[in-house]
Amino acid sequence: AQSVSQHNHHVILSEAASLELGCNYSYGGTVNLFWYVQYPGQHLQLLLKYFSGDPLVKGIKGFEAEFIKSKFSFNLRKPSVQWSDTAEYFCAVMGSGGYQKVTFGTGTKLQVIP
Amino acid sequence: DAGITQSPRHKVTETGTPVTLRCHQTENHRYMYWYRQDPGHGLRLIHYSYGVKDTDKGEVSDGYSVSRSKTEDFLLTLESATSSQTSVYFCAIKGAGGNTEAFFGQGTRLTVV
Numbered sequence: 001a002q003s004v005s006q007h008n009h010h011v012i013l014s015e016a017a018s019l020e021l022g023c024n025y026s027y028g029g030t031v032n033l034f035w036y037v038q039y040p041g042q043h044l045q046l047l048l049k050y051f052s053g054d055p056l057v058k059g060i061k062g063f064e065a066e067f068i069k070s071k072f073s074f075n076l077r078k079p080s081v082q083w084s085d086t087a088e089y090f091c092a093v094m095g096s097g098g099y100q101k102v103t104f105g106t107g108t109k110l111q112v113i114p
Numbered sequence: 115d116a117g118i119t120q121s122p123r124h125k126v127t128e129t130g131t132p133v134t135l136r137c138h139q140t141e142n143h144r145y146m147y148w149y150r151q152d153p154g155h156g157l158r159l160i161h162y163s164y165g166v167k168d169t170d171k172g173e174v175s176d177g178y179s180v181s182r183s184k185t186e187d188f189l190l191t192l193e194s195a196t197s198s199q200t201s202v203y204f205c206a207i208k209g210a211g212g213n214t215e216a217f218f219g220q221g222t223r224l225t226v227v
Contacts, residue, residue: 006156009154032212032213034215034216036218042220043204043218043219043220043221044157044204044206044218045218046215046217049215051212051213052213090156090157092216094216099145099162099164099170100145100164100208100212101159101162101170101172102147102159102206102208102216103159103173104149104156104157104158104159105156106154106155106156107156107157
């Protein structure tokens with residue numbers, strides 16, 4: 001069975017601080033990995049995705065993530081956060097074959113203080 | 115935004131009543147999913163569909179059933195609503211290719227009193 005762990009439940013940062021949110025997954029085969037963001041009162045939107053190739057993927061709004069296969073990790077990073085990055089962030093995994101079930105982590109709430 | 119419409123957007127219902135939530139897509143995508151979102155639990159998969167009349171259970175399927183009689187519609191039914199099913203429900207769709215992501219609807223806030 002596939003699963004995702006997000007170890008940081010609530011992160012508080014000042015503007016311009018660097019961000020790294022942890023994500024570890026469990027799956028026995030080739031995976032596709034995602035980070036989604038949910039702004040207050042809104043639905044989930046895709047930040048970035050990894051399917052194959054370069055393990056360092058860049059997404060929207062200056063976010064990036066690195067896939068480290070040996071560590072089963074897909075951590076999200078941003079060098080300098082803004083107040084507008086205040087949101088909840090979800091990591092997700094999908095097996096590359098089969099029924100393409102998408103499994104989410106429990107999310108990390110990021111609060112950026114001006 | 116992807117063409118996904120969830121209805122209703124808000125609903126209050128009484129314990130023991132049946133409730134059906136609808137997800138409608140205009141993208142002709144193969145895969146459709148129902149999730150519930152609760153504080154501290156993230157999004158948990160209830161049921162998903164990989165084609166018309168092809169559905170399977172997710173991790174929290176007890177008390178829920180689904181139907182997909184045509185590509186564009188995926189219905190989630192709470193057979194007898196309970197207070198523990200108070201939640202925000204999200205529908206998602208995904209294309210058939212392996213290298214595609216899921217797109218989410220706006221959500222349905224359901225309150226069971």
